[in-house]
Each structure stands twice: as C-alpha cells, then as structure tokens.
Amino acid sequence: MGPPGAGKGTQAKKLVERFGMVHLSSGDILRTERASGSLLGRKLAQYMDAGKLVPDDIVVSVMAKAMTENSGEAGLLLDGFPRTVPQAEALDAQLARAGKPLDAVVVMTAEPDMIVRRITGRRSCPACGRVYHVEFMPPRKAGECDACGGPLVQRSDDAEAVVRDRLATYNRQTAPVVDYYRRRSGLKRIEVDGGRDADDVLAQLTKAFESFGASSR
Numbered sequence: 001m002g003p004p005g006a007g008k009g010t011q012a013k014k015l016v017e018r019f020g021m022v023h024l025s026s027g028d029i030l031r032t033e034r035a036s037g038s039l040l041g042r043k044l045a046q047y048m049d050a051g052k053l054v055p056d057d058i059v060v061s062v063m064a065k066a067m068t069e070n071s072g073e074a075g076l077l078l079d080g081f082p083r084t085v086p087q088a089e090a091l092d093a094q095l096a097r098a099g100k101p102l103d104a105v106v107v108m109t110a111e112p113d114m115i116v117r118r119i120t121g122r123r124s125c126p127a128c129g130r131v132y133h134v135e136f137m138p139p140r141k142a143g144e145c146d147a148c149g150g151p152l153v154q155r156s157d158d159a160e161a162v163v164r165d166r167l168a169t170y171n172r173q174t175a176p177v178v179d180y181y182r183r184r185s186g187l188k189r190i191e192v193d194g195g196r197d198a199d200d201v202l203a204q205l206t207k208a209f210e211s212f213g214a215s216s217r
C-alpha cells in the first residue's frame with residue numbers, strides 16, 4: 001500500500017521475480033477486465049469513461065475473480081487493492097471463506113513534494129513507448145526521444161493538479177485502510193520510506209519478506 005509515486009509497482013515487479021508470488025495490480029486487472037468485454041468489463045467501462053471512481057462492489061468482484069484464477073503456490077502480492085475500508089472488509093470476508101488469511105501488509109510512504117516531483121517529471125514517446133524523466137532520466141535533447149526523435153509528451157494524469165488530487169483521494173480513502181491494518185494484532189507489517197533509492201528500498205523489503213517466511217526462487 002502507498003500513495004501514487006511511492007514506487008509500489010516498481011518494487012512489486014522485483015519482489016515477484018525474487019519470491020515467485022503472482023503480482024495482482026488492480027490497475028492492470030481492471031483494464032484487462034474492461035478490455036475483455038465481459039458484463040463486469042462493460043460496467044467498469046461506464047465508470048472509467050465518465051472519469052468516475054469505480055464502486056467498491058465492482059472492484060471487489062473483479063479482484064476476487066482474479067485472485068481465484070491466480071492462486072499460485074507462493075501466494076499473491078496485491079498492489080493497489082484494497083483501496084478503501086469497505087474493500088478491505090470485503091477482502092477479509094473472501095479470504096476467510098477461502099481459508100487463506102493475509103500474511104503481511106507492506107506500507108510504502110513518500111513525501112508529497114517528492115511524489116509530485118517524480119510523477120510530474122515523467123515524459124514518454126507516443127511513437128515508440130520509451131519513458132523518460134526530465135530530472136532523473138532526461139533525453140539527450142529536451143523534449144525529443146533519443147531512440148526515434150519523436151516529440152515527448154506528458155500523460156494528462158501526470159499533470160501537477162491531477163497528481164495533487166490523486167494524493168488527496170489517497171489520504172481520504174486509502175490512508176484509513178493503513179490504520180485498519182495497523183489496529184489488527186498478529187498481522188505482519190513493514191513500513192518503508194519509498195522516497196529513498198529504489199535499490200535500498202528493495203533490500204529492506206527483501207529482508208522483511210524473508211523474515212515473513214517467503215523463500216527466494
């Protein structure tokens with residue numbers, strides 16, 4: 001769990017390479033379900049196209065389906081879900097039915113200014129898909145793709161006002177989920193500063209996962 005820009009997706013990819021869990025990113029799963037054209041997918045499209053938040057019951061149905069279809073032996077790593085307290089309660093109920101409780105919660109924190117700096121600096125090349133960062137990974141010539149020379153663009157989601165808005169939504173809806181898990185006894189927890197160097201964060205998370213009983217592949 002953690003705000004946008006804390007590095008959840010990046011770390012999740014590295015952790016599943018090492019420990020072999022199945023990575024279930026809610027963003028990817030919602031987009032895939034939508035593209036499938038299923039009944040759930042068509043409902044999703046109605047909300048997403050209107051720029052509205054997808055209701056909890058629909059998110060929970062889509063994630064429950066993905067979790068049932070991907071029950072790997074090394075377990076699941078949920079990324080971006082649950083995002084609200086009702087989603088967390090629904091997840092608990094489903095895991096109780098399946099007899100597979102949550103093992104651990106990983107919380108990645110980051111300062112709002114760092115998040116804004118990370119996200120608003122992203123640029124990509126629509127022609128070839130390369131991704132840059134104006135500060136941390138700049139192209140050789142400003143605004144131009146190194147690989148194909150095409151003009152670089154910023155995603156509308158990455159504009160500062162939108163990022164501040166996403167952060168406010170996180171603080172309002174998702175920060176209470178972190179408290180929900182903090183209050184629970186017996187649940188393993190780790191909190192890391194996602195604003196630090198990605199390799200340091202990975203080292204810290206790897207150590208924690210090993211102490212939780214995960215074994216490397």
Ligand SMILES: [Zn+2]
Binds near residue numbers: 125129
């Ligand atoms: Zn390009």
